[in-house]
Amino acid sequence: MSQLSYARYGKDNIRLFKVEKDEKAGTQTVVESTVCILLEGDIETSYTEADNSVIVATDTQKQTCYILAKQNPITPPELFASVIGDHFIKTYPHIHAAHVKIIQHKWTRMAIDGKPHPHSFLRDGEDIRVVESVTRENVGVSIRSKIEKLLVLKSTGSAFYGFHRDEYTQLQETWDRILSTEVEAGWAWKTFSGLDEVKSVAPKFDEAFNAAKEITLKTFALDNSASVQATMYKMSDQILAAVPLVEAVDYSLPNKHYFEIDLSWHKGLKNTGKDATVYAPQSNPNGLIQCTVTRKGPKSKL
Incomplete structure (x- = not known):
């Protein structure tokens, strides 16, 4: 006899780019991220009984990420990761934990003739900002930030x-x-x-x-x-x-x-x-x- 001891699934490598436009100042700000979402909950039967009714499709998770990015700030990434996690545990009663990892890629505003350019950017290093969060029902939100x-x-x-x-x-x-x-x-x-x-x-x-x-x-x-x-x-x-x-x-x-x-x-x-x-x-x-x-x-x- 066997039993399912661990189960977690989701969408990895969700590429996300957002432009914030300040019409009054005439400037734009860009943020590029890669997002991973993994869900836990009452999903055992999808593994053991071929019951797909408990699966929130990974494509649904991807589309949800895009919609939440439109509706919310995506920086700081700790906040956006918490927004994503909160959505999944509150929207689906059988999902009890959401693991979200966000990699924020570097775009630095160009300086042209000594002045910040309103809408041009460069990648002046390969260092990345990383956030790993877990939103767990009735427990709270744990967050680890990284360079x-x-x-x-x-x-x-x-x-x-x-x-x-x-x-x-x-x-x-x-x-x-x-x-x-x-x-x-x-x-x-x-x-x-x-x-x-x-x-x-x-x-x-x-x-x-x-x-x-x-x-x-x-x-x-x-x-x-x-x-x-x-x-x-x-x-x-x-x-x-x-x-x-x-x-x-x-x-x-x-x-x-x-x-x-x-x-x-x-x-x-x-x-x-x-x-x-x-x-x-x-x-x-x-x-x-x-x-x-x-x-x-x-x-x-x-």
Whole structure:
């Protein structure tokens, strides 16, 4: 005998683009997103008994996403994800949870002759803003916001020494190295009671995203890094301090290596240590450092 232990279905890769037109100011604003919707509920019979009557078709989910985008703001993405989730659990009595993921793609307004252009944009980086939300009936809305694919590098101001050494260790200590990583940073918000509470704090989502990105970049640039671990903890600690509604911050940072090239074989050419200026970028393998930092709670009693 068998039983269905997990069931969730929906529409992935919904491409969405919206133009907001300010006729009075003569400007337009654009937002491009990719949306994924997954539904949970009393849908077991669609798997076990071929009963399609409980399925809200994935095409229906796609069309609903477009209609809600017409009727509501789609930024901040945390708010739009909550609007989508709220719709599905309130419209269909047998749907009890909606998982929504939104990837917001980057479009930056052009500056022409030193002035912002009213309707022209460029993609000045591949970093993306990501939101993952779950709206659950009688529970509330949980939201996790993220920055992904933010590629950063500094050519000095990073060291790595004093690490554990044993018979398997070949890596040499360094007091000056290139540090580069592709930032994936996330922050989990407190659980909201529902869509109305999400709406009441909507401006906080953009503020938090901007603060998290600024803290990440500023700390990366200015910290005299003893290790990726030490630097990412400082970033997390500052984000928690800056955004009271956030309960946890996490980072995943691959260490993108740039190795010195010994050129002494060619007429004694110096290119190591303080003389190093030419490096070989490495694709893999690479270090991968992760952490989650939460607010300090009361110490448990033994």
